[in-house]
Amino acid sequence: MDNRRGEREQATEDRRRELLEAADRVVLRDGPGASMNAIAAEAGITKPILYRHFGDKGGLYRALAVRHTDALLAALRAALDAPTGRRERVEATLDTYLSAIEARPQVYRFLMHPADGGAADVPEPPASGEATERDFEVGRHSAPLLRRLGEELAQVIADRIDFGPGGAVIARAWGHGIVGMMHAAGDWWLHERPCSRAELVQSLADLLWGRLAAAADKAGGPGL
Amino acid sequence: MDNRRGEREQATEDRRRELLEAADRVVLRDGPGASMNAIAAEAGITKPILYRHFGDKGGLYRALAVRHTDALLAALRAALDAPTGRRERVEATLDTYLSAIEARPQVYRFLMHPADGGAADVPEPPASGEATERDFEVGRHSAPLLRRLGEELAQVIADRIDFGPGGAVIARAWGHGIVGMMHAAGDWWLHERPCSRAELVQSLADLLWGRLAAAADKAGGPGL
DNA sequence: AGACTTACGTTACCGACGGTAACGATTTGC
DNA sequence: GCAAATCGTTACCGTCGGTAACGTAAGTCT
Numbered sequence: 001m002d003n004r005r006g007e008r009e010q011a012t013e014d015r016r017r018e019l020l021e022a023a024d025r026v027v028l029r030d031g032p033g034a035s036m037n038a039i040a041a042e043a044g045i046t047k048p049i050l051y052r053h054f055g056d057k058g059g060l061y062r063a064l065a066v067r068h069t070d071a072l073l074a075a076l077r078a079a080l081d082a083p084t085g086r087r088e089r090v091e092a093t094l095d096t097y098l099s100a101i102e103a104r105p106q107v108y109r110f111l112m113h114p115a116d117g118g119a120a121d122v123p124e125p126p127a128s129g130e131a132t133e134r135d136f137e138v139g140r141h142s143a144p145l146l147r148r149l150g151e152e153l154a155q156v157i158a159d160r161i162d163f164g165p166g167g168a169v170i171a172r173a174w175g176h177g178i179v180g181m182m183h184a185a186g187d188w189w190l191h192e193r194p195c196s197r198a199e200l201v202q203s204l205a206d207l208l209w210g211r212l213a214a215a216a217d218k219a220g221g222p223g224l
Numbered sequence: 225m226d227n228r229r230g231e232r233e234q235a236t237e238d239r240r241r242e243l244l245e246a247a248d249r250v251v252l253r254d255g256p257g258a259s260m261n262a263i264a265a266e267a268g269i270t271k272p273i274l275y276r277h278f279g280d281k282g283g284l285y286r287a288l289a290v291r292h293t294d295a296l297l298a299a300l301r302a303a304l305d306a307p308t309g310r311r312e313r314v315e316a317t318l319d320t321y322l323s324a325i326e327a328r329p330q331v332y333r334f335l336m337h338p339a340d341g342g343a344a345d346v347p348e349p350p351a352s353g354e355a356t357e358r359d360f361e362v363g364r365h366s367a368p369l370l371r372r373l374g375e376e377l378a379q380v381i382a383d384r385i386d387f388g389p390g391g392a393v394i395a396r397a398w399g400h401g402i403v404g405m406m407h408a409a410g411d412w413w414l415h416e417r418p419c420s421r422a423e424l425v426q427s428l429a430d431l432l433w434g435r436l437a438a439a440a441d442k443a444g445g446p447g448l
Numbered sequence: 449a450g451a452c453t454t455a456c457g458t459t460a461c462c463g464a465c466g467g468t469a470a471c472g473a474t475t476t477g478c
Numbered sequence: 479g480c481a482a483a484t485c486g487t488t489a490c491c492g493t494c495g496g497t498a499a500c501g502t503a504a505g506t507c508t
Binding site: 035037047048056057 | 464465466467468469
């Protein structure tokens, strides 16, 4: 029985995995606007099973997001924990993040970007009208993801940098701020590719290193 | 005739305004999940009129967003153009942004935050199921808004700071990065209110001023 | 004045979506 | 062999964004 029970649980977990992989495929193919029907079809089953496994669409998405996020978080943590100087660590972390979103832009867009129709050939539901454009409700969850990253970074900062009293709040402000900077700059960069990854890393690290304060005013500028 | 024509145009523009105000009311009341039907009802008309005026939901949203965004942009530009020192200007800009989102959090959430149900009493469509949770497709447009802010700031930076050659790209990276920082930190702050506005402004300005590079390691920390 | 255009407004509808109820199979345990 | 639980289905609901078709009042032309 325990045996049986264990086998069952194992089986359902395997099933879950399988469904998640199918969902992954569909989301990567159809973009964030993938419908539950489409996912079910890809998995070779029908909707109610999906709902039995994940409750609702948000549940499925959450499971999907956790999968992808954990890998990214692990990579970032590794970069953050490298035994090098602070500047090198910051650069490595930025580069790790940018590498990740560069390597799997569709995953990135799915996780972070509310909507964009990351599909190659079918940006919108094939025929009929033109834009049912149901999102995957990604927006509902992308913020939590960024928050998670921000809190994580805040923790690292608080652990390593000695602010005075009340430093915890500063560390959190910095954590969220830096994550937001990375996110926004990365999003822009991924979209326009105006420079190499290394150049962006340098620019952002320079910004974080106070180059804004140190930079000279423009010659012919308005004076200040 | 020209007279007539002018009157007509004026009338339709007034109508547009009126509809936008109604939409505004509904969005502020029902949160970003407001439906076209609800907006039409609030305006005392029916859907097709909305569609004739704004094309589709995105059009309505865009018109709504422009209204609110322009004011914010103007305020930010004023702060950015103040005849003070750079640090003061940065602080003033941050403070202006935070003041804006603090003063009208619902508007902010509508513009920037994909979904959250900013409503006070009716977070989700009253009866029936529980979560139809159609967003206002805000996610589709919040990115453009942030992009716009980022480009705007990039322009200011490029105008005022003298990078070497290739400086335009650096300025844009900084512009988007800083806007992202402001956005993420502001979002976190608005949500948790962990400190006063002034404190957050100081923390972020310090971050931008290179305090990360200058800060001392923690005493008992892992060494670096 | 009476026909004609033009804009405004309506009702009624479409297809797709998220989500669920109700009903078969098929395996499991006694 | 037989009940129970599990896996899967079909068929459906309500809501949504969006549109076609139709009516109506007002200004325009002859």
